[in-house]
Amino acid sequence: MIEVNQVSHHFRLGKKGQQSRLDVIKNISFHVQQGEIVSIVGRSGSGKSTLLNLISGFIKPSEGEIIISDEKVSEFTESEFADFRLKNMGFIFQNFQLIPSMTAYENVELPLILKGVSEAARKQMTIDMLKTVGLEHFQGHYPSELSGGQQQRVSIARALVLEPPLILADEPTGSLDSETEQDLLRFIQKLNRERGITFVIITHDDEVAKIGNRTIRITDGELAESGVFV
Amino acid sequence: MKLKDQFRFIRQNMKKNRMRVSMTILATAMGCAFLIVLASVAFGLHSTIIKENLESPAVTQIEVHGLNDGEGNFGPLNDKNIESIEELNGVKAVTRQRDLSMFTYSIEEYSQSASTVQSHFPSMTEAGIEISEGAYPKNKNEVMVGYHFALSFTDPDAEEIEYNEFGVPLEEYRYSENLVGKTIDMELKTVVDGKETIETVPMTVSGIFEAPAREWSQDYSVYITDEKYNELAAIPGLTGEFGEIEKMDYYQFATVYANTLEDVKPVVADLENEGYAVYSIVSEMAQINMFFNVAKAGLIFIGTIAILIASIGIFNTMTMAVTERAPDIGIMKAIGASPKVIKRIFLLESSYIGLMGAVIGIIAAYIISISVNLGLPFILMQVFPEDQLPEGFTFSSIPLSLILIAVAICLAVTILSGVRPAKRATEIDVLKAMRREL
Ligand SMILES: Nc1ncnc2c1ncn2[C@@H]1O[C@H](COP(=O)(O)OP(=O)(O)O)[C@@H](O)[C@H]1O
Numbered sequence: 001m002i003e004v005n006q007v008s009h010h011f012r013l014g015k016k017g018q019q020s021r022l023d024v025i026k027n028i029s030f031h032v033q034q035g036e037i038v039s040i041v042g043r044s045g046s047g048k049s050t051l052l053n054l055i056s057g058f059i060k061p062s063e064g065e066i067i068i069s070d071e072k073v074s075e076f077t078e079s080e081f082a083d084f085r086l087k088n089m090g091f092i093f094q095n096f097q098l099i100p101s102m103t104a105y106e107n108v109e110l111p112l113i114l115k116g117v118s119e120a121a122r123k124q125m126t127i128d129m130l131k132t133v134g135l136e137h138f139q140g141h142y143p144s145e146l147s148g149g150q151q152q153r154v155s156i157a158r159a160l161v162l163e164p165p166l167i168l169a170d171e172p173t174g175s176l177d178s179e180t181e182q183d184l185l186r187f188i189q190k191l192n193r194e195r196g197i198t199f200v201i202i203t204h205d206d207e208v209a210k211i212g213n214r215t216i217r218i219t220d221g222e223l224a225e226s227g228v229f230v
Numbered sequence: 231m232k233l234k235d236q237f238r239f240i241r242q243n244m245k246k247n248r249m250r251v252s253m254t255i256l257a258t259a260m261g262c263a264f265l266i267v268l269a270s271v272a273f274g275l276h277s278t279i280i281k282e283n284l285e286s287p288a289v290t291q292i293e294v295h296g297l298n299d300g301e302g303n304f305g306p307l308n309d310k311n312i313e314s315i316e317e318l319n320g321v322k323a324v325t326r327q328r329d330l331s332m333f334t335y336s337i338e339e340y341s342q343s344a345s346t347v348q349s350h351f352p353s354m355t356e357a358g359i360e361i362s363e364g365a366y367p368k369n370k371n372e373v374m375v376g377y378h379f380a381l382s383f384t385d386p387d388a389e390e391i392e393y394n395e396f397g398v399p400l401e402e403y404r405y406s407e408n409l410v411g412k413t414i415d416m417e418l419k420t421v422v423d424g425k426e427t428i429e430t431v432p433m434t435v436s437g438i439f440e441a442p443a444r445e446w447s448q449d450y451s452v453y454i455t456d457e458k459y460n461e462l463a464a465i466p467g468l469t470g471e472f473g474e475i476e477k478m479d480y481y482q483f484a485t486v487y488a489n490t491l492e493d494v495k496p497v498v499a500d501l502e503n504e505g506y507a508v509y510s511i512v513s514e515m516a517q518i519n520m521f522f523n524v525a526k527a528g529l530i531f532i533g534t535i536a537i538l539i540a541s542i543g544i545f546n547t548m549t550m551a552v553t554e555r556a557p558d559i560g561i562m563k564a565i566g567a568s569p570k571v572i573k574r575i576f577l578l579e580s581s582y583i584g585l586m587g588a589v590i591g592i593i594a595a596y597i598i599s600i601s602v603n604l605g606l607p608f609i610l611m612q613v614f615p616e617d618q619l620p621e622g623f624t625f626s627s628i629p630l631s632l633i634l635i636a637v638a639i640c641l642a643v644t645i646l647s648g649v650r651p652a653k654r655a656t657e658i659d660v661l662k663a664m665r666r667e668l
């Protein structure tokens with residue numbers, strides 16, 4: 001499903017003319033199979049988010065290639081990648097990234113609107129999705145009127161509503177208390193089991209990492225180990 | 231993303247900043263209304279002048295002032311010239327005149343001095359020149375008189391004569407009976423070998439011309455036939471105001487009447503080709519049109535500046551909208567909104583502002599234009615009570631073409647001013663936006 005081949009990435013820091021180069025991802029290669037849950041762990045600042053952002057297409061790798069569903073996404077233009085994301089990827093972020101001026105319903109509906117789904121079908125799918133995450137009674141609430149766990153469920157509903165085969169999550173439990181964290185992790189496992197959705201989850205928490213079938217550890221931008229939890 | 235949803239999006243976005251958006255629309259509307267009202271003056275005055283000229287009977291007339299002798303000097307026209315002009319395509323008739331001189335005419339105890347002009351009546355009949363009373367002369371002793379001549383016989387012994395604003399004596403001071411059919415006496419002075427004789431020649435007034443179309447021009451002349459001209463001019467020692475009169479075998483003045491309005495241009499071209507100096511309202515109108523078109527273009531240009539100023543407001547509004555919505559745009563891009571869609575949404579928003587501005591501006595411009603047209607004559611009447619506006623006078627007129635021009639300019643300017651902010655929206659960095667770093 002995902003092939004990361006000898007990918008390196010560096011940032012240029014400082015003023016123009018006196019820039020220094022910061023190598024964040026150093027020649028990383030790994031594969032993610034369809035139906036897997038892969039956890040990427042590592043200390044803060046090790047480059048996990050940067051790696052996920054490369055896979056998401058928010059930044060382009062300095063070197064190497066990334067192939068997702070047989071498409072060489074590392075060579076996509078910005079708008080090609082946007083279309084690809086809409087059709088193939090769902091996102092869960094640490095701080096949810098809901099649009100504050102839109103209700104829960106509208107936030108979940110947004111990907112459907114972007115994809116051009118008809119209004120009637122949209123309504124059905126949005127409501128179904130809100131039911132799936134158990135928020136059908138909160139559809140008219142704005143994000144500020146929801147708890148952290150509820151917000152994260154809205155953002156999961158938004159990530160799932162177009163039924164993408166792949167979901168990328170950067171510290172999805174980072175803003176949640178441990179109980180909600182457990183709820184979320186169980187939900188992820190359920191989605192993986194029932195719908196065959198592939199997950200790539202970033203976390204600095206080894207406990208959280210355990211939900212993955214496989215863990216990839218990153219240290220200082222390098223692949224440290226790749227193990228399988230049983 | 232469907233267009234309908236894009237519009238919904240825009241509406242929602244604009245609702246969040248209703249005040250700012252409506253102020254921007256207002257500024258655009260003002261610019262647009264300013265442009266239309268400004269240019270409508272040129273359109274209004276132009277159409278007034280065109281209408282006035284096209285409705286005037288003089289529109290098919292071509293005045294011929296002379297013939298180029300080949301060296302740049304213009305001389306008068308003779309019978310041969312007239313004949314050749316009469317043969318041109320599209321020419322209905324050629325009237326021509328020769329001045330004799332000023333002579334004194336009298337009836338009963340009333341008299342007046344009037345210029346005496348030979349006129350070719352058959353061609354006038356053909357040209358369809360209307361007369362207000364009577365008929366054209368049938369013999370050499372009959373004459374036509376000008377409309378104002380007929381009103382200007384006064385008693386030379388009267389103490390003081392009062393005139394109206396056009397220089398015509400008031401009724402109580404003038405000969406008040408109808409002149410048609412009456413005989414007036416023409417006073418002829420001859421000087422032969424220093425000996426002055428005065429005799430009177432009776433003439434019968436067969437008809438009176440219509441007053442000239444322009445109210446400021448007056449016709450005090452007496453018109454005699456060719457035959458009478460030849461007879462009088464041949465009298466030895468006949469002396470007019472400026473000395474002895476010599477018989478002319480040429481015409482000082484000829485007017486060509488074209489069959490129709492459409493014939494005027496080709497006839498003018500033919501005449502000019504043959505070296506005649508001509509004047510026609512139609513050729514003057516070409517110049518008038520040119521003048522007004524330049525004026526229109528100039529006023530539209532000035533109006534465009536107003537819209538450009540308003541477009542700065544649109545630019546600001548859109549830039550602020552992009553800045554405010556940067557986090558939302560970042561999220562939308564992250565979940566898969568393509569830059570094209572984002573650009574389109576912002577361009578649609580600025581065009582919407584432009585379109586609303588144009589629509590409101592057009593409505594306002596119509597209201598202003600109509601009130602000016604209604605109010606201006608009234609105000610002018612208060613300020614200059616003695617002046618009268620010509621009938622059918624429109625000060626401001628808004629034809630469809632002006633509306634289309636204004637809408638096109640307004641939309642072009644507003645869309646252009648939205649391009650930069652829209653492009654900025656597409657360039658928003660997803661990660662920075664999600665970190666709320668923008
Ligand atoms: N946009 C950026 N510009 C410059 N440096 C960056 C940028 N993003 C991340 N970094 C740097 O790259 C390194 C890895 O960051 P990140 O991938 O966020 O780590 P993690 O998610 O593992 O905590 C850090 O040193 C961070 O400062």
Ligand SMILES: [Mg+2]
Pocket residue numbers: 048049050
């Ligand atoms: Mg991180």
